[in-house]
Amino acid sequence: MSLGDYLRILRARRGGITPWDIEAATDLPKGLYRQIEQRYRAVGDDESIQVLADFFDVPFEELRWRLDWPRKALSRALVAGREADASITLFLSTGQTVTGRVVWWDLGAVGLETLEAGLLVVQRHAVERWDPRATENSPAPGGPDAGEPELD
Amino acid sequence: MAENLWALREKKKLSVAALANRSGLPIGLIMEYESGLRSIDPRHLGRLARALYVEETDIKLQSDPRPGSGPLERQPRREVPGRVPAEGSAAGRPPSADPRPRARPPRPRAEPKPPGPARPSQIVHLENMLKRLGRSKEDLEAELGRPIAELDRVAMSELLKTVQPQIGQSDSATRRRAHLPESVDEHEARYLTAAQEGGDRLHFTLFDGSYLNGQVIGFGPFNITVRQADGTEISVNKLAVVHYRRDPAAGAPKEPSA
Numbered sequence: 001m002s003l004g005d006y007l008r009i010l011r012a013r014r015g016g017i018t019p020w021d022i023e024a025a026t027d028l029p030k031g032l033y034r035q036i037e038q039r040y041r042a043v044g045d046d047e048s049i050q051v052l053a054d055f056f057d058v059p060f061e062e063l064r065w066r067l068d069w070p071r072k073a074l075s076r077a078l079v080a081g082r083e084a085d086a087s088i089t090l091f092l093s094t095g096q097t098v099t100g101r102v103v104w105w106d107l108g109a110v111g112l113e114t115l116e117a118g119l120l121v122v123q124r125h126a127v128e129r130w131d132p133r134a135t136e137n138s139p140a141p142g143g144p145d146a147g148e149p150e151l152d
Numbered sequence: 153m154a155e156n157l158w159a160l161r162e163k164k165k166l167s168v169a170a171l172a173n174r175s176g177l178p179i180g181l182i183m184e185y186e187s188g189l190r191s192i193d194p195r196h197l198g199r200l201a202r203a204l205y206v207e208e209t210d211i212k213l214q215s216d217p218r219p220g221s222g223p224l225e226r227q228p229r230r231e232v233p234g235r236v237p238a239e240g241s242a243a244g245r246p247p248s249a250d251p252r253p254r255a256r257p258p259r260p261r262a263e264p265k266p267p268g269p270a271r272p273s274q275i276v277h278l279e280n281m282l283k284r285l286g287r288s289k290e291d292l293e294a295e296l297g298r299p300i301a302e303l304d305r306v307a308m309s310e311l312l313k314t315v316q317p318q319i320g321q322s323d324s325a326t327r328r329r330a331h332l333p334e335s336v337d338e339h340e341a342r343y344l345t346a347a348q349e350g351g352d353r354l355h356f357t358l359f360d361g362s363y364l365n366g367q368v369i370g371f372g373p374f375n376i377t378v379r380q381a382d383g384t385e386i387s388v389n390k391l392a393v394v395h396y397r398r399d400p401a402a403g404a405p406k407e408p409s410a
Contacts, residue, residue: 094359094394104339108373108390111339121343122395126359 001093002074003044003066004037005125010056011037026051040072069129077130078105088112090122091129098122156215158186160204174203188215270308275300278308281315344371353399354378358392365399
């Protein structure tokens with residue numbers, strides 16, 4: 001799960017406080033929290049993540065590693081897997097692992113052809129990590145999040 | 153069970169005029185529908201259903217005549233006592249003394265105005281397209297034989313029409329479009345639509361470790377509604393779903409490895 005998705009969950013657990021509440025309660029620059037949460041690519045640095053970890057009272061590392069697994073990187077890996085017609089393994093936040101060939105993907109879910117279960121529709125927010133990771137030089141996804149809107 | 157239009161209307165305590173007003177259909181047409189003289193045009197069915205707050209399927213396309221009512225016939229226009237219809241005048245106005253039709257002299261046709269100069273937005277649009285095509289403004293001007301700034305609005309519009317298709321051609325060669333949807337969840341929506349239409353049973357695994365089996369009877373961007381075997385319907389938020397597939401009981405085997 002990307003850092004943005006995870007922060008959204010933490011925010012929900014805190015009774016649905018708003019990004020503006022968080023910015024008001026911390027020293028984060030205006031708009032940064034919203035960008036960290038909403039952008040598909042990785043936004044944020046160790047300093048801002050430490051602020052958020054303190055705010056949500058979670059370990060720094062629990063947030064930090066997610067910065068390296070943004071949604072856009074998952075899209076890139078899915079495109080690479082689809083183009084190479086190779087299997088991809090998804091590690092889910094429930095502890096399950098699913099491996100299969102990417103049949104389709106969109107912003108919400110991935111259609112994975114698995115040996116065990118046939119076509120399995122995995123919700124993207126359930127994906128924590130994946131293997132193989134596409135490199136930064138892999139073809140950029142031409143999909144729905146390719147034209148990520150630039151905020152502000 | 154579909155009901156007669158007149159019965160539904162009376163249930164809703166609406167007059168024919170009120171129904172006509174709500175549905176935007178002529179009163180006479182509604183009377184014909186109600187009497188069974190003609191069956192309801194499918195194009196009007198939705199309007200009538202909305203006006204009556206019922207489903208389209210609740211309305212009988214061909215109404216049975218209301219018991220005790222005679223066949224609908226066009227009634228002759230009532231004569232107003234003491235009023236003599238005027239000859240040649242539908243509105244009952246006295247006939248004009250001069251029966252010749254009055255012809256308005258034709259207006260002199262205005263000379264067409266010469267088109268104005270090209271709009272700045274047209275010029276900017278053209279420059280942007282040239283940039284995308286990798287062409288210079290000077291090249292195009294040389295091709296046209298005159299500066300772009302001298303083009304009038306119409307000529308510029310024509311020029312834009314000729315350049316625009318070139319953009320499409322050049323982009324299609326270079327643009328990377330993966331096998332991907334135009335909208336954000338098109339593939340999943342297609343999958344769910346096919347499952348719903350095919351009456352397939354899906355097996356959902358939820359974040360809390362529980363499972364849900366049933367037929368998809370509806371879905372939206374954020375939730376899926378499922379009818380379980382015992383007939384109960386559950387709407388599950390997609391955020392609560394880890395993954396789903398066709399029900400293993402219907403042929404697919406075991407759960408992915410934990």
